[in-house]
Amino acid sequence: MTDNNIKVKPALIAQDFASNQEPKWCPGCGDHAVLQQIKNTLPELGVAPENIVFISGIGCSSRLPYYMATYGVHGIHGRALPMATGLKIARPDLSVWVATGDGDALSIGGNHFIHTLRRNPDLNVILFNNEIYGLTKGQYSPTSKLGQRTVTSPSGVIDYPFNPASLAIGSGGSFFARAFDRDGKFLRSILLRAALHKGTSLVEIYQNCPIFNNDAFDAIANPGNKAENTIYLEQDKPLVFGKDNNKGIRLDGFKPVVVELNKENVSADDLWIHNEEDINKASILARFADTQFDSDEFLPRPIGVLYAENRITYEDALTEQISDAQKNKAGTLAELLKGDNAYIIQ
Amino acid sequence: MIDTKTTSKAVNVTSKACVSVLFAGDSGDGMQLTGTQFANTVAIRGSELNTFPNFPSEIRAPAGTIAGVSGFQLQFGSKPVYTPGAFFDVMIAMNSAALKANLKNLHRGGIIIASTDGFDAKNLRLAGYPEGVNPLEDGSLSNYIVFPIPVQQLTREALKDSGLTSREVDRCKNMFILGLLYWLYNLPIDGTVEMLQTKFKKKPLIAEANIKAVKTGYFFGDETEIFEGIGRFDIPPQKQHGVYRRVTGNEACAIALAAAAKKSGLELFLGSYPITPATEILQTLAKMKKWGVKTFQAEDEIAGIVSSIGAAFGGALAATNTSGPGLALKTEALGLAVMMEIPLVVINVQRGGPSTGLPTKPEQSDLFMAMYGRHGEAPLPVIAASSPVDCFYTTYEAARIAIEHMTPVLCLSDGYLALSSEPWKVEIPENLAEIKPHLQPARKPEDPPYLPYKRDDRQVRSWAVPGTKGLEHRLGGLEKQHEVGTVSHDPDNHELMTRIRAEKIALIADTIPLQNLDNGPEKGDLLVLGWGSSYGAIKTAVNQAIEKGYSVAHAHLRYINPFPKNLGNILANYKCVMIPENNYGQLIHIIRDKFLIEPIGFSKVKGLPFNEMEILAKITDLIKELQ
Numbered sequence: 001m002t003d004n005n006i007k008v009k010p011a012l013i014a015q016d017f018a019s020n021q022e023p024k025w026c027p028g029c030g031d032h033a034v035l036q037q038i039k040n041t042l043p044e045l046g047v048a049p050e051n052i053v054f055i056s057g058i059g060c061s062s063r064l065p066y067y068m069a070t071y072g073v074h075g076i077h078g079r080a081l082p083m084a085t086g087l088k089i090a091r092p093d094l095s096v097w098v099a100t101g102d103g104d105a106l107s108i109g110g111n112h113f114i115h116t117l118r119r120n121p122d123l124n125v126i127l128f129n130n131e132i133y134g135l136t137k138g139q140y141s142p143t144s145k146l147g148q149r150t151v152t153s154p155s156g157v158i159d160y161p162f163n164p165a166s167l168a169i170g171s172g173g174s175f176f177a178r179a180f181d182r183d184g185k186f187l188r189s190i191l192l193r194a195a196l197h198k199g200t201s202l203v204e205i206y207q208n209c210p211i212f213n214n215d216a217f218d219a220i221a222n223p224g225n226k227a228e229n230t231i232y233l234e235q236d237k238p239l240v241f242g243k244d245n246n247k248g249i250r251l252d253g254f255k256p257v258v259v260e261l262n263k264e265n266v267s268a269d270d271l272w273i274h275n276e277e278d279i280n281k282a283s284i285l286a287r288f289a290d291t292q293f294d295s296d297e298f299l300p301r302p303i304g305v306l307y308a309e310n311r312i313t314y315e316d317a318l319t320e321q322i323s324d325a326q327k328n329k330a331g332t333l334a335e336l337l338k339g340d341n342a343y344i345i346q
Numbered sequence: 347m348i349d350t351k352t353t354s355k356a357v358n359v360t361s362k363a364c365v366s367v368l369f370a371g372d373s374g375d376g377m378q379l380t381g382t383q384f385a386n387t388v389a390i391r392g393s394e395l396n397t398f399p400n401f402p403s404e405i406r407a408p409a410g411t412i413a414g415v416s417g418f419q420l421q422f423g424s425k426p427v428y429t430p431g432a433f434f435d436v437m438i439a440m441n442s443a444a445l446k447a448n449l450k451n452l453h454r455g456g457i458i459i460a461s462t463d464g465f466d467a468k469n470l471r472l473a474g475y476p477e478g479v480n481p482l483e484d485g486s487l488s489n490y491i492v493f494p495i496p497v498q499q500l501t502r503e504a505l506k507d508s509g510l511t512s513r514e515v516d517r518c519k520n521m522f523i524l525g526l527l528y529w530l531y532n533l534p535i536d537g538t539v540e541m542l543q544t545k546f547k548k549k550p551l552i553a554e555a556n557i558k559a560v561k562t563g564y565f566f567g568d569e570t571e572i573f574e575g576i577g578r579f580d581i582p583p584q585k586q587h588g589v590y591r592r593v594t595g596n597e598a599c600a601i602a603l604a605a606a607a608k609k610s611g612l613e614l615f616l617g618s619y620p621i622t623p624a625t626e627i628l629q630t631l632a633k634m635k636k637w638g639v640k641t642f643q644a645e646d647e648i649a650g651i652v653s654s655i656g657a658a659f660g661g662a663l664a665a666t667n668t669s670g671p672g673l674a675l676k677t678e679a680l681g682l683a684v685m686m687e688i689p690l691v692v693i694n695v696q697r698g699g700p701s702t703g704l705p706t707k708p709e710q711s712d713l714f715m716a717m718y719g720r721h722g723e724a725p726l727p728v729i730a731a732s733s734p735v736d737c738f739y740t741t742y743e744a745a746r747i748a749i750e751h752m753t754p755v756l757c758l759s760d761g762y763l764a765l766s767s768e769p770w771k772v773e774i775p776e777n778l779a780e781i782k783p784h785l786q787p788a789r790k791p792e793d794p795p796y797l798p799y800k801r802d803d804r805q806v807r808s809w810a811v812p813g814t815k816g817l818e819h820r821l822g823g824l825e826k827q828h829e830v831g832t833v834s835h836d837p838d839n840h841e842l843m844t845r846i847r848a849e850k851i852a853l854i855a856d857t858i859p860l861q862n863l864d865n866g867p868e869k870g871d872l873l874v875l876g877w878g879s880s881y882g883a884i885k886t887a888v889n890q891a892i893e894k895g896y897s898v899a900h901a902h903l904r905y906i907n908p909f910p911k912n913l914g915n916i917l918a919n920y921k922c923v924m925i926p927e928n929n930y931g932q933l934i935h936i937i938r939d940k941f942l943i944e945p946i947g948f949s950k951v952k953g954l955p956f957n958e959m960e961i962l963a964k965i966t967d968l969i970k971e972l973q
Contacts, residue, residue, distance in 0.1 A: 019820070050815045055656065056364075058823075065820050067834065071658055071812040074822030079652040082617070082644060086653030089640055091660040092613045094812050115645035173785065181746050318640060325635035333608040333775040336637050338603065342591040342772055345392040345583070 364423025381418025525563025
């Protein structure tokens with residue numbers, strides 16, 4: 001459970017977390033599905049709506065707090081994470097969530113992104129990655145693909161894209177998971193995992209923008225190819241994928257290779273066993289996303305929890321220092337005003 | 347401990363009302379420590395005091411050069427002192443660069459105590475004196491009383507058996523000088539001896555050597571005959587009895603924030619990024635964990651203020667501190683705080699600008715940015731501190747206004763106030779103004795819906811803190827529907843909300859004190875209208891002008907937005923209003939705009955505070971013109 005002890009009875013349902021505002025996202029936008037799964041997840045946490053806060057920056061996905069019947073702030077572009085950090089430091093008792101996008105978190109808010117992850121305040125960060133700027137109508141983002149033609153890259157994107165998983169793990173993040181917007185039940189399980197993780201949980205959601213970047217994830221996610229092009233991670237289980245679960249990943253030294261089971265004398269016992277606590281393996285898994293879909297080097301896209309580490313949160317470390325300073329007794333206002341070097345003139 | 351009273355032989359002791367001293371040397375010579383110790387000693391004895399350190403922006407500028415000179419100036423006296431002194435009476439020059447850099451500010455006839463080893467050929471060359479020229483020997487200082495003393499040699503001799511390396515021995519030179527000054531001003535050395543014992547508790551040899559250097563300097567004054575001509579000086583202490591502490595402006599700001607949190611029953615959160623000359627506020631608060639203070643050293647200026655907005659949303663007394671370049675980065679977030687209508691204290695410790703400008707030097711050039719430096723119509727209260735001690739009261743007032751009026755407040759200080767110090771008669775908690783947060787109580791399901799932007803008669807909305815049942819609401823940068831608080835793009839609503847936000851700030855004028863006259867007649871020829879750190883210089887100059895029989899008054903603004911309600915009436919009572927500013931003229935525009943009068947500006951943009959002589963000269967000129 002989260003650090004919040006305030007339980008609600010009788011149990012709440014998803015609808016209890018819906019505000020009276022109609023979502024204004026485009027029809028077919030992946031954000032609708034994510035919002036629904038967030039509302040589905042929250043009742044499972046047993047945290048009262050008044051103890052939950054959604055913070056966001058600017059962008060399509062950052063409208064999310066308006067649609068929640070919790071406390072919320074729709075802040076300024078790129079700055080959701082420091083706002084959430086300040087709130088969590090001031091109020092460790094609250095369950096603090098962040099809705100952010102690939103532009104908000106990785107471009108204008110890039111500095112906050114890396115520093116928040118290394119500090120590890122207990123936040124649940126949902127990164128809506130649609131690989132495009134939607135609200136400003138279709139400019140390329142830091143996760144847009146090389147060569148992608150957009151209104152600001154008419155000849156194709158020449159910015160090498162960020163790999164959010166590698167960036168997060170490299171920044172000292174303690175939790176990284178990935179899911180698809182349309183994977184309802186699975187997404188919900190990932191959001192629940194993120195909520196229960198104590199520390200900054202980053203969930204990258206591949207979210208479709210039907211208007212400006214439709215089917216950006218189709219190559220790996222359309223029902224026809226999904227099984228061949230994705231790999232769903234399960235703790236302590238071998239990395240198996242494919243339509244008939246007949247493929248796996250084996251580590252050849254540090255190099256992951258795709259092998260076919262029941263051929264070449266390979267069995268499931270020879271495969272990479274997923275261990276989300278292993279940062280080295282997580283770093284290699286994160287790099288799978290760098291392989292090109294249409295190349296021989298292609299590795300299936302890992303979906304699920306790539307990395308989870310138990311590490312003290314920023315607010316707990318600070319609270320510890322304060323308790324330590326107040327071990328004997330907390331300072332009074334009179335002592336504060338007098339200070340250590342007061343002197344008396346007779 | 348030595349009894350300095352009985353060891354001194356009978357030399358002539360002259361009583362003086364007030365003295366200004368400059369300790370100047372290379373930035374590695376320990377002048378800040380020496381000056382601070384001297385200041386502590388005179389403060390504890392009960393003198394009035396004002397100090398000002400002056401050091402290069404580089405941590406270690408090239409040794410021996412003018413750029414590397416570090417100074418610590420103080421004025422102490424039997425009567426109130428408001429500045430470190432326009433000119434100093436005594437100058438300690440640890441090397442020739444220190445002399446060259448500061449001689450122009452030494453009173454004619456003033457005393458120079460020169461450490462002769464800092465005047466060797468190499469030092470003279472580094473200071474830029476022509477080949478073969480030594481000011482101590484060429485008669486160029488004949489207008490001053492010069493005491494060349496081989497400080498290094500005397501310190502080395504005294505410490506030859508100390509067991510320290512020659513480098514460590516030479517680092518004790520400043521303590522020799524300190525001891526000599528104690529002798530010259532008839533001051534006890536015990537406080538410094540105690541400090542050295544504490545500071546070097548784990549290095550007894552160093553402690554012993556430093557103490558010996560202090561004593562050697564002290565006895566040198568006794569034994570040498572060179573001071574017989576001038577004798578010793580005594581500045582009788584005058585302070586009223588009471589408990590005091592010496593504070594710098596930055597310390598005072600930090601204490602005020604923590605005190606306002608205690609008094610209002612809130613927790614203090616400071617989100618901050620280090621920047622000269624504001625950093626000590628963060629450093630001081632970081633040490634206040636015993637009082638539950640939470641400080642957050644953010645990754646940048648923006649995260650500093652935005653984290654504070656998050657904390658304020660969570661119900662903390664939230665603050666951020668910065669200097670010009672940082673305030674520029676915070677302006678977008680300030681707009682958000684204006685829109686969210688949450689309490690936030692922003693302390694801007696001004697420095698020379700634009701850009702990196704003069705990072706260690708004071709200026710008052712961020713007033714326009716404080717008043718207008720935001721996109722959109724985004725008014726907020728602006729208040730300014732006038733002295734190191736006033737930094738406490740002004741910051742406390744900033745917190746009161748922020749909390750009681752649900753608004754970000756810009757509190758202006760500057761590099762001069764930040765690092766200057768003066769004795770502060772310690773406040774008692776009961777004397778501090780009450781601060782009452784507008785916390786919205788929990789709502790029952792049968793109660794009407796909570797309206798986040800519903801206001802009281804001062805246009806102040808309530809503070810609904812997460813965790814409070816039934817008040818769940820969403821704030822943000824988008825324009826909000828009047829009272830209801832949902833997003834609104836309605837044209838009339840935007841105009842209404844813009845007007846209300848402006849009115850809310852204007853109505854603060856009802857809760858702040860009327861402007862008072864600091865000094866001088868209620869009607870007359872000239873009003874000197876100041877704001878910020880020029881207080882001491884104006885105060886001293888106007889005092890002197892009044893003594894000369896001029897019809898001059900002084901009013902000093904703490905509240906710049908909104909102005910006190912009676913300010914217009916005060917301005918109308920004088921033939922002429924003069925506005926001295928450490929900028930190219932900013933308050934003067936605001937006064938002209940608001941009151942349609944034509945004040946006389948007096949600008950100084952040298953990275954240096956005003957001194958009383960400059961202001962007095964300007965007053966004298968203006969009075970002559972008016973007659």
